[in-house]
Amino acid sequence: MAKKEVELSRRRVCNIVFTSLLMAGLVAAYFLVAPAFPRHAYLSGWVLFAVMLLLTFFNLRKKVPFLRMGSAKFWLQMHIYVGIFSGALFLVHISWTWPSGIFYQIFSLTYVVVFVSGFVGLWISRSFPKRLTLAGYETPFEKMPFARAKLREDAEALILTGVDGQTAPVLAEFYTKQLGIFFTKPANLWAHLRGSRGPQVAHTTQFDEVQRYAKKAEIVMLDGLRDLVDQKHMLDFQYSLQLSLRLWLFVHIPLSYSVLVFSVLHIVLVHSFSGAVS
């Protein structure tokens, strides 16, 4: 077993070492060789453009699963390490200087956001699934509205049932004022994202408070309601993390295409005016 772990982690070490060497080589070349070639930015620019195309192809590969283009697992690994390398290449290309001019500033900022969002996404993708699994109450994202509606129906049915054929005004008021909206829509998303148990504790306190005014039969009802509130918290936790696992892509992917568009414009501009520069 230990042997296997070493073998497999060796793959990761190899990838990191190879990428690091490549980046170090690139930086060394920039400082040692580049001064002799004033137009090196053309080379680094075109290589960077090719790298960006390669990185963007990962998303295209997902659209054509029926073509033999390698497994997505391989593409993601390549995407991560080539993406990291692109950072060094970008720095070399801009000569370690933040560009001036509104166009180039927006272009560079877009690239930086894509680069950083990639890292954020990687962290989210590696850490959130474990938290989701540990928490339990696994629910597919598209089924969450139905699960939420079901919990609300169950909670309302519980309150409407009443106690001994009569309504329980204290519980009804508690539900209407404290829990009605909670059961209607996703709640405490940011708290769940941070892993805070604040909202659960707050509800526990509220339940304890109401329990002081409840009859024996109402306490049974409250326990049922507590159970539903716990389930709603778990559902909200799932929603919060699963939403984040999707949302970061809405930043990363559209901006990646923006970077490509900016790159094409940049190439056109550079080659249009390169005669004047030379």
Place this chain on the structure above:
Amino acid sequence: MLLATEPFASMDEKAFPAGTPLREILRADSAVREYGNGEIVLRKDDYGTSAFLVLEGEVDVVIKPDIDPRDLGRSPRVKKNFIKRLSQLWGNNPEPEGWGNKSPRASDSIKGSVNGKMASVYLQDWPRIVSGSKTVALGEGELFGEISALSRMPRTATVIASGDATKLLEFSWEGLRDIMRYDPALKNRIDTIYRRNSLKSFLSHHPLFRHLDEEGFVELCNAAQLETFGEYNWSGAYQRMLKDGDPTTNASEPVIVREGEYSNGIYLIRAGFCRVSQKYGSGERTLNYIGAGSVFGYEVIAKQWDNPALGMDSVYSLRSIGYTHLIFIPTSALEKFAKRGLSQEEFPSSPLPEITSRSGKKEAVEEGDEPPARLMEFMAARRFLNGTQSMVIDMDRCTRCDDCVRACASTHDGNPRFLRHGPIIDNLMIANACMHCVDPVCMIGCPTGAIHRTSFGGEVVINPSTCIGCGACAANCPYDSIRMVEVRSSQGEFLVDEDFQPILKATKCDLCVEQTSGPACQNACPHDALIRTDLTNVTPLAKWLRRK
């Protein structure tokens, strides 16, 4: 009328108990069916739970060569070429379950041969189709399909009605079993056929006995005992168990061999699954589960051959999970006929988990590398050990992105063929995707043979052209992996039959048999969280779980 025909006429009705008289067995467990000329009665490789008796007319059993699967209503599965694969980018139907008239599924040549109302398939121009094949005619009073029905094995030949009014008596396996119990003549007849054909063929391929001559095989087959354990219709019992609660107990599983008992022979598993367990504290710990082709009890006897001072007590317990059909070879027969000094490759598999090295050598799993006992219990309790291509998702890695579902839809005309949902143990989810089972319960009772195994890879697939939407497969599947869908025209209108009822078709994962890139779901997972794996042996899964 039936009681006046053979073989029932010769049966002694008094031998049957008052509670289950022969007349009642026939009434409850048999039905007379009439077949037209060229109508398919049985297809080779189908699964069925009934046997047939020819009452009137004749049937032809096709021996060799087999009939073209397309003529039997099986879809021709060909890999898509590059252009066809690429055209899925724009050619997928925008409507869910949209079946355009130009769909290759609708133009299948067999479509005209299917009678949906009668739930039957005819061979058009069948004399020509079978003209090159060797056939055997079976006439009145002859029985067929009984071995497959009793042992839950696939049918070994195709049978076609060869007259316009061929009348057959179809028995359920329960009826056949009950009659055999009280009529020694029928029992002997079926037993003889089984030993002569099926058993001999099975044993002659086994490394322990393949060196034997004809005479040796006859003796060995006579010494072998056929045993069945558990509930034949295990899927029904399993589904009931799931409804009642979590099926996590092994107390109800019939014990075949108990740990510590004297080993008086070996068990060869012919069909079904068994649990291998050992006492641990005050309970029993599952060490492995073994299926068809496995041998239990050989190691103890072989060790005793090498060292007569050793005891012959069984080290493990063996229990039937669901339904198991076994062949028991007594030690005396084993000593007389089994080959000694087997090579490493020939040595029967250990009842404990094994791994096969790259060189093909079987090795015991190192200590600490065994699959977790909890996982093993779960697989056995949920009967997931039946799956050869189960979809297992590592929830610690799965980002719930649904790339797998989208990839499946892209390769199936826009319709995903599985649900990313299912039972979870620890961090593993066994998704609701067809597992392409060893014991494909879904194939039992398909009236048109639309659900079948591909001849090349053995995947269980459905031919939409011959599927009449009866739902038998979906109801039979214990894992909820088959969906009945209402099909639509390419304009999105629901297609209806002449009674204005929606046309239903059974759909499921076909393991992307038409794609050249393998299962799209597995290839589409960027996080290495999804695998299609053989759960009949839990060791590959355990290895996958240990990856980094």
